[in-house]
Amino acid sequence: MGRHSHPSVGLDFGTTTALIARRRAADPVEILPIGNPRSWLPSLVGRRDGRLVVGENAENLLPEEILRSVKRAITFDQRTLPLGAGDDRIEVSREDVIAAILHEISTRAGARGLPLTGQRDLRVGCPATWRRDQRQLLTDLVVAQTGVDDVNLMEEPVAAGLAWIAGGDVRPEEINGRVLVFDMGGGTLDVAVLDVVGGRPPSVRVLTSTGIPEAGDALDDAIAADLTTELVACGLDLDRLRKPDNAHAEILRQARAVKRDLSVKDSAPIAFRRAAFGSQRVTPIRYTRERLEEAFAPQLERAATKVWDALRLARLTHVRGGSTSDIMRTPTDELARDVRYVVLAGGMSRIPVVRRRLREMLPDAEFFDGAGVPADEAVVAGLTDESGVDAVNLYRPSFDVTLHWGDDGALPLFEAYSPLFEMFQLTRMSEPNFTRVAGRRDGLPQQRQGELRVTTPAGDPVDVIRFDRSGGQAVLDRVPVPFGFHDVLFRMYCDGRIVLTDGAGHSQQLRVGPWPAIHGRNSKPEQVAHVPEPRVYHPFNRS
């Protein structure tokens, strides 16, 4: 992402809203309003007269005719989404729904002076937890709907971190330490842990990026449930409501409003619309920040757990000969000392209790709001980052590793963006790694020779460094792999080491070329660290 004469354009296709921004070189980011009348487009799709309508045009349809949070259809691998009710209910493909939103975004951007067609540097955000196929799906849809030749996907919390680095709150040269990015938006909580070494551009390593599909929407529901309980206690008879959907929609609307009000006040009055409850009289009630925090507490605890998980995973990406179990047992106050900076992004970070809880957890860290832009614009601002940082993700490496043989034999060993390990696997590991064992049952031949190739998701070859026992090394784009009686054992570690044991039982030590850190575009690794002997046991390791 070096400096370009053409602008970089960011598209934040969020769970609840979509934003577009542009940045020219070192100029401040410029948000292009694509909503009507807001600057963002609601990520909504609805059905009117048998046709899909998007954004504000879908807002006033009947609830069953609206699809909200459609991005989750990718997150949860839902191929179709239900629309309508009763006999009129249909299943709509998620591709059609998302394409409709992207098409609208592209049309509006073009009409308002930023045609996406022909943009040479369009970057789109995606959740950190998405797999390769999920990222590819969004990429394909963006390409099809905008007419651009290619799209760069960037993980949303990483984008928020880059926005902070470029935002001017701190000098990029002076940043030095671990950064926790806490991005709580409308539909998802994304947590990323970055190691940043100051400079121009700074060096950024993504130690881990994780998340849960639970954020603002879930809190709205929790407040609405709490309000409903109170209304019932005050005499509201839910069974006598002629239009319960109207009442529910009104309670949810007030829940969203009071959530916003309580970000600046300790308590706020709620006067419900009389029309929503028919003939029943509903008196105004007062909702306090304390009650909101009570309703939010279980969700916030899950978020806190995710933060500790992320910090543990971040430590694991650096373990060398240490004990995984020790790290798993590391007290939280010790984990907290790892973090020097906290960057809050996403609209939900405005809620005071979010900040307070994080401050309690991470008392020594410096807190930064919104990365120099409003919190809900941090991701799109980071997508347009022009500082020249190439963030390398150590936990979800962005390349494929495949075993090839014969004319068309191929077996994927590692798929780009997969996490190297999950928390639950760690109890069985002495050193965190990704392991894949492949043999005859996977279609591997038991004779002849194949080769291991590492490629980017776009299919470009990535160099692999092979170390021999005498200390020499060779850079290859294809690593020969003899097949034989034994299974092929592939292990990849967070520091970039790969240990490959071939079918004859011989092991090789490898390292993926651009690893673990890249300083700017096209630069080489600062140094190749010594690779220790592989931990591959007899009989697979003859030596």
Place this chain on the structure above:
Amino acid sequence: MIDAGLGPRFEAALRDAGAPLTAAKLKRLLVEDGAAEAAVDRAWTAFRKLAAFHPHITRPSRVTYAWSPDPVTPSEALARLGKLLATTSRDRAAARDALVAIVHSGLSAAAAPSDEGRFQGTRLRQARLDGMLAVADLAGEVEEMAYNSGDPDLIVERLQTRVEALAVQQHGRCGEEVPFDPQRHTGVGSVPRQGGPVTVVRPGYTWRDESGETVVLQRVQVAEA
């Protein structure tokens, strides 16, 4: 050659008429105004040729002439300029037409807003729109609260919350007694002495932008207690 005195008189007559005129009517106006008929006829022959290129004269019909207070459009001006540069040379005509086409294309591009113009225009409009949205939201809130609760205290509280959520800070409350501070207060009627007791008659408001700069939107209005 047009008679030096009659050419401008044709223009003046057409302008003053305020309606399309035929050639005969126009000439008759000048004769009635004292010009010799023969001189008017001679002058008209020359004026008629130049009228085709005049920036303010149009031809509503084949037999009438009219005066337009606004000059012709740039593209019409260019078309007239092209006719004015009439030539029998085929090469010169081709060069002339090419030049006219270039200017015409430039005029068209200038007339249509560029992408950059639309981009910045949209941003500017949104900035104004955001202000209007905030006002509309508050107005609707007050109206709705008045209908649904009718409690003035509730309405004021809700209003204050919404104002604060916009990063607008309220200073002072109506009826509050405070010492006069000329930096923050504006006296209503007489100017109170510094530190003297005053009553807030209208709160003041400040706004903090993203960079942290505080802008005074309205000073607190006070009256001597």
